[in-house]
Amino acid sequence: NPVFDIILPVIRNKYTWIPLYIGLILFLYLKYHKKGLWITLFLLVSVGIADPVSAKIIKPGIERPRPCHKNNSITPRQLEGWPCGSGYSFVSSHASNHFAIATTLGLILFTFSPWILYGGWLWAGLISLGQVYIGVHYPLDIFFGAFLGICIGLLLSKVFMKFITLEHA
16 A cells, blocks of 8 residues: 555654654653653653563564565565564564553553553554564564563553552642
8 A cells, every 4th residue: 555655664663753752751741740750760661671571582582583584484565665674573572662651651641541541552553553564573473562562561550550649630
């Protein structure tokens, strides 16, 4: 699809989201002050856990080749102009990282707005879909990466809420 050929690679590009991350940090600080910095720290910790677990533990343990690797028996279309990636495919670190961020933030702020969680999952899902679309991941890589990220987010949000209480403004 020519529209997806343009949109999905941009959505899955890490640099696309830098303004969102900066805006989120500013919002959290302005709204919650010191507690906003704690939320930011927990979001960083969520990626600090999700990324090495997916990239350094699970991927080398499973050793599933990416769908775009030439020696793979099933070679789906890979979108031109995007590198295949040198590592293994299972699980998607993009999915685990972004679902960890979305779940951690969404559950911490759930009582203020459940849509933060649902919108975050939609955002993480679109980024993950981009990974499948350009040919660097299988759908199950995304599914289990999302599952890993959600589990990490659940754990970290529980720890956060055990020690820090946010008040409604």
